[in-house]
Amino acid sequence: xxxxxxxxxxxxxxxxxxxxxxxxxxxxxxxxxxxxxxxxxxxxxxxxxxxxxxxxxxxxxxxxxxxxxxxxxxxxxxxxxxxxxxxxxxxxxxxxxxxxxxxxxxxxxxxxxxxxxxxxxxxxxxxxxxxxxxxxxxxxxxxxxxxxxxxxxxxxxxxxxxxxxxxxxxxxxxxxxxxxxxxxxxxxxxxxxxxxxxxxxxxxxxxxxxxxxxxxxxxxxxxxxxxxxxxxxxxxxxxxxxxxxxxxxxxxxxxxxxxxxxxxxxxxxxxxxxxxxxxxxxxxxxxxxxxxxxxxxxxxxxxxxxxxxxxxxxxxxxxxxxxxxxxxxxxxxxxxxxxxxxxxxxxxxxxxxxxxxxxxxxxxxxxxxxxxxxxxxxxxxxxxxxxxxxxxxxxxxxxxxxxxxxxxxxxxxxxxxxxxxxxxxxxxxxxxxxxxxxxxxxxxxxxxxxxxxxxxxxxxxxxxxxxxxxxxxxxxxxxxxxxxxxxxxxxxxxxxxxxxxxxxxxxxxxxxxxxxxxxxxxxxxxxxxxxxxxxxxxxxxxxxxxxxxxxxxxxxxxxxxxxxxxxxxxxxxxxxxxxxxxxxxxxxxxxxxxxxxxxxxxxxxxxxxxxxxxxxxxxxxxxxxxxxxxxxxxxxxxxxxxxxxxxxxxxxxxxxxxxxxxxxxxxxxxxxxxxxxxxxxxxxxxxxxxxxxxxxxxxxxxxxxxxx
Amino acid sequence: xxxxxxxxxxxxxxxxxxxxxxxxxxxxxxxxxxxxxxxxxxxxxxxxxxxxxxxxxxxxxxxxxxxxxxxxxxxxxxxxxxxxxxxxxxxxxxxxxxxxxxxxxxxxxxxxxxxxxxxxxxxxxxxxxxxxxxxxxxxxxxxxxxxxxxxxxxxxxxxxxxxxxxxxxxxxxxxxxxxxxxxxxxxxxxxxxxxxxxxxxxxxxxxxx
Numbered sequence: 009x010x011x012x013x014x015x016x017x018x019x020x021x022x023x024x025x026x027x028x029x030x031x032x033x034x035x036x037x038x039x040x041x042x043x044x045x046x047x048x049x050x051x052x053x054x055x056x057x058x059x060x061x062x063x064x065x066x067x068x069x070x071x072x073x074x075x076x077x078x079x080x081x082x083x084x085x086x087x088x089x090x091x092x093x094x095x096x097x098x099x100x101x102x103x104x105x106x107x108x109x110x111x112x113x114x115x116x117x118x119x120x121x122x123x124x125x126x127x128x129x130x131x132x133x134x135x136x137x138x139x140x141x142x143x144x145x146x147x148x149x150x151x152x153x154x155x156x157x158x159x160x161x162x163x164x165x166x167x168x169x170x171x172x173x174x175x176x177x178x179x180x181x182x183x184x185x186x187x188x189x190x191x192x193x194x195x196x197x198x199x200x201x202x203x204x205x206x207x208x209x210x211x212x213x214x215x216x217x218x219x220x221x222x223x224x225x226x227x228x229x230x231x232x233x234x235x236x237x238x239x240x241x242x243x244x245x246x247x248x249x250x251x252x253x254x255x256x257x258x259x260x261x262x263x264x265x266x267x268x269x270x271x272x273x274x275x276x277x278x279x280x281x282x283x284x285x286x287x288x289x290x291x292x293x294x295x296x297x298x299x300x301x302x303x304x305x306x307x308x309x310x311x312x313x314x315x316x317x318x319x320x321x322x323x324x325x326x327x328x329x330x331x332x333x334x335x336x337x338x339x340x341x342x343x344x345x346x347x348x349x350x351x352x353x354x355x356x357x358x359x360x361x362x363x364x365x366x367x368x369x370x371x372x373x374x375x376x377x378x379x380x381x382x383x384x385x386x387x388x389x390x391x392x393x394x395x396x397x398x399x400x401x402x403x404x405x406x407x408x409x410x411x412x413x414x415x416x417x418x419x420x421x422x423x424x425x426x427x428x429x430x431x432x433x434x435x436x437x438x439x440x441x442x443x444x445x446x447x448x449x450x451x452x453x454x455x456x457x458x459x460x461x462x463x464x465x466x467x468x469x470x471x472x473x474x475x476x477x478x479x480x481x482x483x484x485x486x487x488x489x490x491x492x493x494x495x496x497x498x499x500x501x502x503x504x505x506x507x508x509x510x511x512x513x514x515x516x517x518x519x520x521x522x523x524x525x526x527x528x529x530x531x532x533x534x535x536x537x538x539x540x541x542x543x544x545x546x547x548x549x550x551x552x553x554x555x556x557x558x559x560x561x562x563x564x565x566x567x568x569x570x571x572x573x574x575x576x577x578x579x580x581x582x583x584x585x586x587x588x589x590x591x592x593x594x595x596x597x598x599x600x601x602x603x604x605x606x607x608x609x610x611x612x613x614x615x616x617x618x619x620x621x622x623x624x625x626x627x628x629x630x631x632x633x634x635x636x637x638x639x640x641x642x643x644x645x646x647x648x649x650x651x652x653x654x655x656x657x658x659x660x661x662x663x664x665x666x667x668x669x670x671x672x673x674x675x676x677x678x679x680x681x682x683x684x685x686x687x688x689x690x691x692x693x694x695x696x697x698x699x700x701x702x703x704x705x706x707x708x709x710x711x712x713x714x715x716x
Numbered sequence: 717x718x719x720x721x722x723x724x725x726x727x728x729x730x731x732x733x734x735x736x737x738x739x740x741x742x743x744x745x746x747x748x749x750x751x752x753x754x755x756x757x758x759x760x761x762x763x764x765x766x767x768x769x770x771x772x773x774x775x776x777x778x779x780x781x782x783x784x785x786x787x788x789x790x791x792x793x794x795x796x797x798x799x800x801x802x803x804x805x806x807x808x809x810x811x812x813x814x815x816x817x818x819x820x821x822x823x824x825x826x827x828x829x830x831x832x833x834x835x836x837x838x839x840x841x842x843x844x845x846x847x848x849x850x851x852x853x854x855x856x857x858x859x860x861x862x863x864x865x866x867x868x869x870x871x872x873x874x875x876x877x878x879x880x881x882x883x884x885x886x887x888x889x890x891x892x893x894x895x896x897x898x899x900x901x902x903x904x905x906x907x908x909x910x911x912x913x914x915x916x917x918x919x920x921x922x923x924x925x
Contacts, residue, residue, distance in 0.1 A: 225809070604867055616907075
């Protein structure tokens with residue numbers, strides 16, 4: 009029996025190294041072909057007509073003129089007269105033409121009559137909602153009595169708006185039929201689970217659908233499903249008998265193809281004189297479009313002995329929100345950590361001390377980790393020397409520090425990997441996963457090469473094809489643990505077979521062999537061995553071909569991480585402009601496969617966090633129900649000059665590595681919003697209750713509390 | 717016509733892009749080009765100094781990465797669409813399509829240009845360099861190698877535009893300060909958050925040929 013495990017630190021040749029991403033050269037030279045770059049022979053370009061109204065019924069639709077225009081090869085009505093459209097930018101009709109320009113002309117020739125219906129798009133005021141879905145009230149202990157007896161209390165209404173994924177490569181795909189066989193170059197996070205989604209609506213078996221995704225331009229949780237544009241792109245291709253490229257226009261993308269639910273809450277909380285959080289009472293609500301939203305996990309990380317929570321989902325006339333990098337956690341962290349900071353300020357306590365004191369009511373598995381992390385983060389931020397009590401900063405530009413904690417799972421998902429060792433020593437792995445830019449391709453290659461004791465260039469990894477062994481969608485920070493575990497098991501299985509072939513020649517039992525440094529040899533006696541090529545020569549004519557799966561035996565991945573985020577900001581109290589000076593992230597992570605790429609991903613999470621804290625929000629016109637900023641000029645993302653400096657520390661090595669490989673895509677994204685909000689409050693002496701912390705909100709907060 | 721395309725609309729009611737594309741309200745697509753920009757195949761009105769071409773396809777010649785490429789395009793086709801859709805030169809990416817994000821950055825006569833906001837017909841006679849013209853995975857330009865080395869990329873969709881913007885930026889200023897970097901590269905947006913690696917490689921003086 010093979011014992012599956014990660015090698016001990018002294019036997020890792022590649023694992024943990026700072027290796028540049030292997031597809032970096034392809035990406036930085038433009039050689040990487042994304043789904044939207046595919047131009048198969050005879051390609052048509054498709055465009056979609058969308059609804060301009062927040063809610064409407066289609067009275068009539070006429071695509072006959074469009075269909076007859078020169079260069080138009082197919083035109084489809086996507087929603088028939090009588091259909092009730094529930095959000096602006098929902099898809100109404102589509103055309104495929106010889107060029108993008110001709111397709112746009114054709115859209116202009118489509119005539120649609122709507123009966124405009126009332127819509128609801130302002131969930132800040134749920135009293136006006138046509139429908140709400142109240143959740144169950146959860147009560148532990150007697151929170152109201154605990155509030156009464158608390159030494160200090162805070163009562164606030166806080167909110168985080170809906171924001172967008174804004175993937176740079178829009179949602180979409182190129183579809184090409186060959187008879188009844190469909191190839192889809194899809195910009196997806198779900199290579200192995202997408203084929204079936206195409207199959208049923210198109211009336212073909214899933215086995216006839218092949219998904220290909222060598223590269224994809226960002227997903228962040230929004231690209232798991234086939235969507236109407238997927239099916240209709242394939243239908244247009246079938247109608248026209250040509251391949252069809254259909255990627256959403258930016259306005260359509262921003263309006264419907266990915267948003268994070270909003271979160272509002274009225275919160276009362278109390279602490280005793282020593283700074284123990286004793287009570288929490290929250291009524292929260294939020295919207296994720298028509299389906300409403302899931303529950304915001306409150307209070308976050310900390311569980312005071314007396315608490316009550318209730319959450320109401322408020323449907324609005326928007327497309328359904330999608331998973332957004334740590335679903336509901338950044339909102340929950342903001343709602344909770346703001347209150348923590350405010351209570352500390354009421355007690356004139358350093359929030360770092362307040363948080364330390366309350367670790368007794370935090371997730372008990374990670375308390376020791378949080379303690380270590382807080383100490384490291386404080387050191388990196390120079391917190392003890394630089395923190396000042398709230399509101400003691402004076403002058404026009406005021407500096408402040410803030411902090412937040414977070415928690416996440418991150419266990420590796422289901423994954424299967426096939427490994428072949430050829431008789432000439434060539435090694436390859438096949439795995440139906442996808443690289444979102446997280447470095448998946450690189451870490452699989454590292455695990456494979458490390459296991460065989462080979463160099464990176466000696467192994468080949470094939471990903472991004474639904475015909476490879478199935479691997480889970482890339483969501484929930486589950487990919488790295490899943491694919492590394494399945495690859496490790498497959499490679500260990502292959503190595504066991506190889507050892508069995510080689511052992512007789514070396515005169516030892518297979519269990520005593522080791523593969524490192526391009527050799528297979530007797531453990532402890534490298535002189536008794538064969539080169540990798542010689543060893544592979546013993547395989548015979550048929551390559552070794554074995555599989556590995558996750559989950560499986562051995563401690564290769566784990567779940568449950570804690571992390572700390574800190575922010576250092578400057579706020580100009582005359583203009584209201586917030587500038588992030590520095591961010592610190594300390595992240596619990598298990599065994600790190602590639603430190604360089606892990607750090608890059610955390611930098612990315614911090615940058616996305618800064619962007620969401622200072623700039624990002626969906627601005628909606630209440631009159632029309634339409635998004636007023638469906639473009640990248642006014643849906644603002646942070647630029648290179650907006651993000652400050654970063655310090656990142658990974659909690660890895662002895663004591664952490666033993667847990668195996670754990671995902672980090674999501675957790676470091678959770679704390680920045682809360683930490684920045686707290687730093688702003690620390691700087692200006694008042695709470696800015698609504699994110700993002702734009703100049704108008706900062707100035708309003710100062711004015712409301714008579715500050716500055 | 718019910719279509720609402722939410723583009724920036726000028727006082728005349730014609731959006732800038734619709735005007736460029738000549739498609740507003742079904743108007744015929746006609747490009748009016750200064751003589752200095754006209755292609756060799758265009759016929760001229762010497763007296764006014766302007767050229768009227770289109771609305772159908774007209775012959776064009778583009779100088780891309782040192783190669784003269786002949787093609788027939790409608791005058792309203794942008795340089796980005798000409799590259800991606802008609803020449804299959806797909807390194808430059810279409811992201812905002814409105815001159816905000818920089819993913820389509822190419823270098824035209826030594827200047828960085830948003831290819832989504834220049835017409836192909838305007839680019840005639842100019843030297844156009846795309847990411848493919850800078851280097852190959854096997855033989856990278858120093859700025860491309862620096863992006864790999866400093867891991868200034870994740871999904872990679874903004875990368876070609878960012879690389880081209882950095883190239884043009886460094887050509888003009890090989891030893892930029894932090895502030896100059898933050899201002900000079902503010903026209904390129906990344907969603908994965910790769911600014912840290914990009915800023916570092918520029919501060920470390922990498923990328924200069």
